[in-house]
Amino acid sequence: MPKQISFDEDARRALERGVNKLADAVKVTLGPRGRHVVLDKKFGGPTVTLDGVTVAREIELEDSFENLGAQLAKSVATKTNDIAGDGTTTATVLAQALVRVGLRNVAAGANPTSLGRGMQAAVDHVVEFLKNKATPIKGRDNVAQVGTVSSRDSSIGALLGEAIEKVGEDGVITIEESSTLATELEITEGVQFDKGYISAYFATDPETQEAVYDDAYVLLHREKISALADLLPVLEKVAQSGKPLLIVAEDLEGEALSTLVVNSIRKTIKVVAVKAPYFGDRRKAFLDDLATVTGAQVVAAEVGLKLSEVGLEVLGTVRRVHVTKDNTTIVDGGGKSDDVAGRVEQLRKEIEAPTPTGTARSCRSGWLSCPAASR
Structure with a gap:
């Protein structure tokens, strides 16, 4: 298929339209009062979801230039999901705002390179501020609160708090489909x-x-x-x-x-x-x-x-x-x-030895000794 080429304002606006179409579909799931999205599947019945990255993954646009913008926005959601596991809708909304304001400034004559550097400097400042304000999660109740907000289900939040309390910070938690209607916690020996x-x-x-x-x-x-x-x-x-x-x-x-x-x-x-x-x-x-x-x-x-x-x-x-x-x-x-x-x-004894590999041994002893929880 021959390649289509677009330049300047037309190209930027097409990319922005693609970003907006994906972000507008994703952001309805934002927050505790977010709404469900129904996805039509090629195989099987429709899927109802509140997960931003799940919505983003399903979006493909007919216009090739708009689709490029949508794929760029999709990469924001998927990377956030890979690294943090949550916050994909928030990341998509932030990306949409950065694109909108950025293109507005470029159209007004701003230098794109300088604008990009300024955005990165602002991001670095905000990240440092958030790190200083962040409160470490301690105890089962704190974990349960976070789990409840993320899943919108207090029973799942409580189960998550119990799982992390039992397996520890170095433990592994996996989710498996249950053979019953109940959501259960099972502790087994495992590594990741x-x-x-x-x-x-x-x-x-x-x-x-x-x-x-x-x-x-x-x-x-x-x-x-x-x-x-x-x-x-x-x-x-x-x-x-x-x-x-x-x-x-x-x-x-x-x-x-x-x-x-x-x-x-x-x-x-x-x-x-x-x-x-x-x-x-x-x-x-x-x-x-x-x-x-x-x-x-x-x-x-x-x-x-x-x-x-x-x-x-x-x-x-x-x-x-x-x-x-x-x-x-x-x-x-x-x-x-x-x-x-x-x-x-044996590894715990080696950790105490004054060698550069002590950290590696610590990591290995952690995943060897910690159980895995599945629910």
Whole structure:
């Protein structure tokens, strides 16, 4: 399709119209008295929501230039959701105001570069002011109040306060669909780390872009996996078992990745691959931690294990694995509780050692020892 080009005031006004159309649809959900928005879905029935970013994600405009503006505003909501998890409607409304005032000043002859610098300086000042005025949340009641405002449901707010009280600040909270009509809290042993799937094609839910599997095997590999021949033996054994497979490795590329993606799309095998976080010794230590939690053995040449020669005996297990584009959460790993407790105690002793890696060890001991709550 040939590219359309627009300049100057016409281009700016088209972008502004796009921003306004998206923001006007989103901002009706703002605040405790915000209204619901009904979304027409391609599949299934309509969705009723009060969530600003959910509304924003559904908006595509027919005019290509207006759609560019809408996508810019959408990126504000999605980034706010990724970083903060809330406040997406407020962020969109602020972005709309900045665009409106900014374009008005540009039309009046202001220098766009100087205007941008001034806006950034103002943002920095406001952020610093808010940080100084912010009150740290303390106790179950404070958490419940925030949860109630965000969800507009006092029972959910109370449940959230209970969950954070039980799992602590380093704990992980996930939301799962209940098999009953009740909203319940369940505390399980689990861990979360900041790496998501290598390819979006591994997502089991195209709407939420998440991969969720129950009763899965876990393969931990210290190096890159690129040759399909190396991965095929263990892959065939997992496929015969009928269980899903989580792969955590330095990287997955080439024919190994493409084959997994194709088979995942065709649902020949249930699999999701994740890059191991960190580098060097920190990555090695992380994989050892994960091996302790899941009951797996880390496949590496230095311990005499070759990927092409191993079977199910080196794999760990988890009751549930939940992977997004940014995070991986493991619930109820198959490792022995005594081994996990021993590993945590070892890390806590190492934290006291005067080394630059003390902070990293502290983080690792935190996610190893804290439970996960699901509701």
